[in-house]
Amino acid sequence: MPDSGISILFTGSNFWRLLQGLWVTIQISLISVGLSFVFGTLFGLLMTVKNRVVKAFCWLYLNFIRIMPQLVLLFLVYFGVTRQWRINLSAWTSAILVFTLWGTAEMGDLVRGALTSIPVHQYESAAALGMDRKQTFRYVILPQTIRRLIAPSINLITRMIKTTSLVEIIGMVEVLKTGQQIIDANRMKFPTGALWVYGAVFLLYFLVCWPISSLARKLEEKRR
Amino acid sequence: MSNEIQLSVKDLVKSYEGTSEVLNGVSLDVHKGEVVVILGPSGCGKSTLLRCMNGLEAYQGGSITLNGELVTKDGKNMTALRQKIGMVFQSYDLFPHLTIEENVTLAPIRVQKRSKEEASKEARELLERVGLLDKKDVYPRQLSGGQKQRVAIVRALAMHPEVMLFDEVTAALDPEMVREVLDVMLGLAEQGMTMVIVTHEMNFARAAADRVVFIDQGTIVEEASPDEFFDHPKTDRAARFLKTFTFESKRTKG
Numbered sequence: 001m002p003d004s005g006i007s008i009l010f011t012g013s014n015f016w017r018l019l020q021g022l023w024v025t026i027q028i029s030l031i032s033v034g035l036s037f038v039f040g041t042l043f044g045l046l047m048t049v050k051n052r053v054v055k056a057f058c059w060l061y062l063n064f065i066r067i068m069p070q071l072v073l074l075f076l077v078y079f080g081v082t083r084q085w086r087i088n089l090s091a092w093t094s095a096i097l098v099f100t101l102w103g104t105a106e107m108g109d110l111v112r113g114a115l116t117s118i119p120v121h122q123y124e125s126a127a128a129l130g131m132d133r134k135q136t137f138r139y140v141i142l143p144q145t146i147r148r149l150i151a152p153s154i155n156l157i158t159r160m161i162k163t164t165s166l167v168e169i170i171g172m173v174e175v176l177k178t179g180q181q182i183i184d185a186n187r188m189k190f191p192t193g194a195l196w197v198y199g200a201v202f203l204l205y206f207l208v209c210w211p212i213s214s215l216a217r218k219l220e221e222k223r224r
Numbered sequence: 225m226s227n228e229i230q231l232s233v234k235d236l237v238k239s240y241e242g243t244s245e246v247l248n249g250v251s252l253d254v255h256k257g258e259v260v261v262i263l264g265p266s267g268c269g270k271s272t273l274l275r276c277m278n279g280l281e282a283y284q285g286g287s288i289t290l291n292g293e294l295v296t297k298d299g300k301n302m303t304a305l306r307q308k309i310g311m312v313f314q315s316y317d318l319f320p321h322l323t324i325e326e327n328v329t330l331a332p333i334r335v336q337k338r339s340k341e342e343a344s345k346e347a348r349e350l351l352e353r354v355g356l357l358d359k360k361d362v363y364p365r366q367l368s369g370g371q372k373q374r375v376a377i378v379r380a381l382a383m384h385p386e387v388m389l390f391d392e393v394t395a396a397l398d399p400e401m402v403r404e405v406l407d408v409m410l411g412l413a414e415q416g417m418t419m420v421i422v423t424h425e426m427n428f429a430r431a432a433a434d435r436v437v438f439i440d441q442g443t444i445v446e447e448a449s450p451d452e453f454f455d456h457p458k459t460d461r462a463a464r465f466l467k468t469f470t471f472e473s474k475r476t477k478g
Contacts (some may be wrong), residue, residue: 125317126282127374129331129383139334140350143321 008193009200014182018197021178022204028095028174029161033196035096036103037153037161043104052176066106071166073098078170095167099160114148115141120171154216175201181200228256230291230418231277231309231387237285238442240270240437246272248442255386257416259428261450264439265465270422273439274391277420278311290387293351307335310380311389314396316372317391318364324351325360328379336383343382350378354408370401373409381412388412390421394428406432426469430454 009015047058065073078094081087089097089222118141168177179197186193231254238247243338246269253261262270275281277288282297291293295305310451328347331340351357354374355419364372372394380388394402406428413419414431423429429436429450436453438446438461446462457463 119317120317121313121315121317125311125313125319126279126331127280128306128309128311129379130303130335131331134302135334139330141321146322179386200344 005093006196008182008186008190009188011172015200017178017182018175018200018204021024021173021175022118022208024172024174025161025176026162026208028092028099028172029157029162030166032099032103032164033157033160035100036107039100039104040107041111043108044115047108047112048115059144062105062109065102068096068104070102070163071169074170075168090156091167091170091172094170095164095172099164102163104161107153110149110152110156111145113152114145117148118184150219151216154212154219158212161209161212162205167194175204226256227255230256230258230316231420233273233286234288234291235286236276236277236283236288237359238269238281238283239440246442247428249441250439250444252437252444254418254420255425256418257268258439259413259417259419259420259421259432259434261423261433262437262439263423263426263429263465268439269399269442270439274389274420274422275312277389278306278309280311292402303335307331307383308386309389310383310385311385312373312376312380312391312393313378314392316376317371318372318375320364321361322423323361324356324375327375328382330454331379332382340393347378347382350381353376354378355404368401369406371395373401373405375396377408377412379407387418387420390419390423392422392424394423394425426454426466438463438465440465 009018041049043061045056047062049055055193074094077098078089079092082089082094086165122140122144123136127141131140164174167174167181173181179201183194183197190196231251233252236247236250237245239245243248250269250273252260252273254365256295262273273282276283277295279295279297279299279302289424289442290305290308293301293305294304295309299305318324319330321448322330325344325347328350328412329343332343332346333340336406348360351360352376353361356371356374359367359375360373364375365374367402377388377393393409394405397405402425406425409419409421409428410432419432421429421432422464431450433450436446436448438453438457447458448458453462457466
């Protein structure tokens with residue numbers, strides 16, 4: 001069967017190209033996730049500050065990012081901002097910027113939630129033992145916060161990885177776009193290739209996300 | 225018990241914003257080695273008084289001193305002062321991410337900078353004394369309420385406090401676990417620890433107290449030896465309070 005759909009994957013360098021696309025996906029995800037975790041932690045801490053102005057700013061930022069579809073944010077940064085201020089942002093930089101802005105908001109809210117979920121009694125019993133604020137935070141609050149953050153933050157990582165498929169609209173060729181290109185280029189030769197290529201893309205996403213979520217599950221179990 | 229005053233509360237006034245006063249001029253001296261039990265109806269301010277004594281609550285008037293040093297919520301030196309005032313809470317509040325032994329040694333190691341070996345050794349001795357040495361490597365969630373509360377007492381003792389404050393430590397426990405906690409406290413009292421105890425356990429109050437202080441609506445209504453207080457309360461308010469703990473057989477059975 002010369003035109004069996006599956007051989008589309010092994011014709012020429014098609015599979016290699018898919019892997020290269022996957023690499024782009026992974027790079028954008030990893031960098032944005034890393035930056036989001038750093039800035040998100042800071043943003044989360046900022047959200048627990050009692051100052052009204054700080055609170056208002058955090059609320060505005062969080063809700064602006066949440067309400068905007070990531071697609072719109074990508075357009076806004078890649079086409080809007082660059083035009084308005086005549087700065088040249090590559091698709092790559094725009095993608096990292098948008099996903100970091102988004103990840104920071106989401107991660108910040110997770111950090112805030114984890115921090116405020118620690119009962120006030122924990123602070124009080126630490127204080128009653130003579131711990132100062134720094135010691136209380138480092139030895140009592142922080143370890144418990146991190147434990148509470150494991151599951152939701154890993155969930156956020158997989159969400160971010162999956163959402164990077166949107167960057168094709170600003171011209172980036174990641175794994176999904178590569179798949180579409182392969183399908184288009186081989187439309188005559190392999191009319192049923194789409195199923196196989198998308199199947200392969202599905203499998204690649206699965207191979208990246210599954211180990212991450214099973215790691216989360218393991219860490220969660222260890223916590224119990 | 226000596227005549228030396230260890231903890232002194234003078235004309236303490238405490239109110240929360242926008243509400244009436246919770247404590248309305250409370251004065252109380254606790255002598256070294258004395259066990260003072262504070263009784264009173266819910267919301268009378270007795271827990272608030274205890275929390276002020278450890279600087280967990282700010283107060284608006286009067287003063288609290290430990291060996292002459294001022295105790296206030298944001299006062300300087302409070303971390304040093306709090307090490308001398310151990311406190312045990314109703315909800316135990318062990319640190320869930322640490323084992324029992326780590327719960328006990330955390331503050332001695334991090335706050336008092338004692339060596340890990342020495343702190344561990346003492347933690348084990350203290351745990352042994354309350355019958356929980358075999359639990360030293362488990363986590364708080366694996367213990368019963370009574371066991372957790374005994375650990376909480378040990379955790380406070382490991383800091384070598386001069387005074388121990390107990391805030392309704394048996395109120396959240398199942399009845400059959402109350403005894404094991406009270407026994408530990410009686411043992412401490414016998415060793416001469418200065419203690420201020422807020423409780424609803426009347427029999428325990430009678431057995432452990434050197435002095436009973438009865439508070440209602442933010443003021444001390446009556447102060448007496450336990451026998452005097454329970455058998456011949458001087459004030460009508462205290463008599464009515466004590467009456468709520470006895471059941472009169474009004475039912476005719478048969």
